[in-house]
Amino acid sequence: MIDTSINKHYIAIIGGSISGSEAAFTLATKGFKVVIFEMNDLPYGKIEDGLPKWHVGLRDKQEKNIDQKLNHENILYIPNVKIGRDISFEDLVKNWGFTVIIIANGAWKDRDLLIKDINKFKGKELVYQNSLLYWYNHKHEPDYKGSSIEIKDGAIVVGGGLASLDVIKLGMIELVQDVLLSKKGILVDLFEFEKKGIAAILESNNTNLQELQIKGLSLVYRRAAKDMPLKSPKDDTTENVEKAKMVSEKLLQKYLDKYLFKFIPLSIPIDIIEKDGTLKALVLQKVTIENGKIISKPGDTLTVETPMIISSIGSLPEQIEGLHYEGSWLKMEGKGNYKVYGYNNVFAIGNAVTGRGNIQESKVHGKRMTEKIIDKHLLEDDLFEDWVENLNTDLCKRVDENVEAIEAFIKIQKIMPDRIVDNILRKTKELQDKVGYTTYTDWIKSKTPIRLENLPK
Numbered sequence: 001m002i003d004t005s006i007n008k009h010y011i012a013i014i015g016g017s018i019s020g021s022e023a024a025f026t027l028a029t030k031g032f033k034v035v036i037f038e039m040n041d042l043p044y045g046k047i048e049d050g051l052p053k054w055h056v057g058l059r060d061k062q063e064k065n066i067d068q069k070l071n072h073e074n075i076l077y078i079p080n081v082k083i084g085r086d087i088s089f090e091d092l093v094k095n096w097g098f099t100v101i102i103i104a105n106g107a108w109k110d111r112d113l114l115i116k117d118i119n120k121f122k123g124k125e126l127v128y129q130n131s132l133l134y135w136y137n138h139k140h141e142p143d144y145k146g147s148s149i150e151i152k153d154g155a156i157v158v159g160g161g162l163a164s165l166d167v168i169k170l171g172m173i174e175l176v177q178d179v180l181l182s183k184k185g186i187l188v189d190l191f192e193f194e195k196k197g198i199a200a201i202l203e204s205n206n207t208n209l210q211e212l213q214i215k216g217l218s219l220v221y222r223r224a225a226k227d228m229p230l231k232s233p234k235d236d237t238t239e240n241v242e243k244a245k246m247v248s249e250k251l252l253q254k255y256l257d258k259y260l261f262k263f264i265p266l267s268i269p270i271d272i273i274e275k276d277g278t279l280k281a282l283v284l285q286k287v288t289i290e291n292g293k294i295i296s297k298p299g300d301t302l303t304v305e306t307p308m309i310i311s312s313i314g315s316l317p318e319q320i321e322g323l324h325y326e327g328s329w330l331k332m333e334g335k336g337n338y339k340v341y342g343y344n345n346v347f348a349i350g351n352a353v354t355g356r357g358n359i360q361e362s363k364v365h366g367k368r369m370t371e372k373i374i375d376k377h378l379l380e381d382d383l384f385e386d387w388v389e390n391l392n393t394d395l396c397k398r399v400d401e402n403v404e405a406i407e408a409f410i411k412i413q414k415i416m417p418d419r420i421v422d423n424i425l426r427k428t429k430e431l432q433d434k435v436g437y438t439t440y441t442d443w444i445k446s447k448t449p450i451r452l453e454n455l456p457k
Helices: 018-028 056-070 089-094 129-136 161-184 190-195 198-204 240-261 358-378 383-411 418-435 442-449
Strands: 010-014 031-036 075-078 100-103 124-126 157-159 218-220 261-265 265-273 277-290 293-305 309-312 346-348
Touching: 010 018, 018 031, 018 056, 018 075, 018 383, 056 442, 075 442, 089 346, 100 358, 100 383, 129 161, 129 309, 157 161, 157 418, 161 198, 161 240, 161 309, 198 240, 240 261, 240 358, 261 346, 265 293, 309 418
Parallel strands: 010 031, 010 100, 031 075, 100 346, 124 309, 157 218, 157 309, 218 261
Antiparallel strands: 265 277, 277 293
């Protein structure tokens, strides 16, 4: 039974994706009123714009789940409003009247590639992962007005792990697909490329990279193939550690064989070579691994000619003015690690937070899930989708635990006066009217982009 005495408490949630929608639904079903501030049209976050578009099943399942949660009578959705840009955080705290504000804005800022002056090539010879995936997922849309990216033959992807494997798959498929069509007049569907692999597609069409004059892309990783975070050991015994390394190595080799990119291990980007304002090469510091630590080899460098660098080294939360940060992460207080420092009624959940209570636990769980998946489905094509689904499921469970504590805080607050409720509803309606929002269902239907799998082939 819903406690009607708490119905006048309004909670703001910044971000409507996995953790934001979970928190909103949990609170809404208990009688609280929730206002979602979403910076995009759609609340799907990296489910929509952080995974290559061939992850159709994963995307549709996760987005349907978010829709089911946000389409609730106690939830008000405000699209296209970014806190810190359209509304200051100070205004939200001082002038709206929310009992609680929950930050769930995820991690959207690409980590900078730590090479001097490299960012002057950003958007040209240097592309970061988030920008690349947004372009890739939306470029087929008739009304797409974003940046245009050309995958250049010989490009280097810097990074490691499943996300980086997706990025280099994307690059290789895009490159080979275009050349196969332009030189051979052969059109192969993206989903066929992804499922069968580049090697099989080229063989079935009696050609190869050499004949097509394709150099291919290279993946640069700071450790060896066996050290990639694709498989974690069951325990710290030497036997299981070595087994895990063998599985990671085998998985990477499968990707190399199937998608035909190159792998440059034990290498850290340290410099670039340019000529006439154009990127020409990447300088790599060669390293060794001693007792698990990366050790540089003085004077041992490798210069690799490349027309393009794609950085896939992870993302950080975008910082919001008015909040306190420790380095790149929100400063938190308390043992629960969900209360934001400096505020009595501001909390954070999901990827907006770091520490053992959130990101670190996600990493640990991710490794555990990867271990189970690889043990059961070693080298199957749905590895990444299963990994993300399990990681998101765990994230939702932990959000529920944090919301229980937040709910306890809300319940000891006084009931909100009608004038504050009216103020929240008025401001919310003004922002919704500004973008033409009517109902959640109608908005999602009108703003969901054309899906590639529905296009004529």
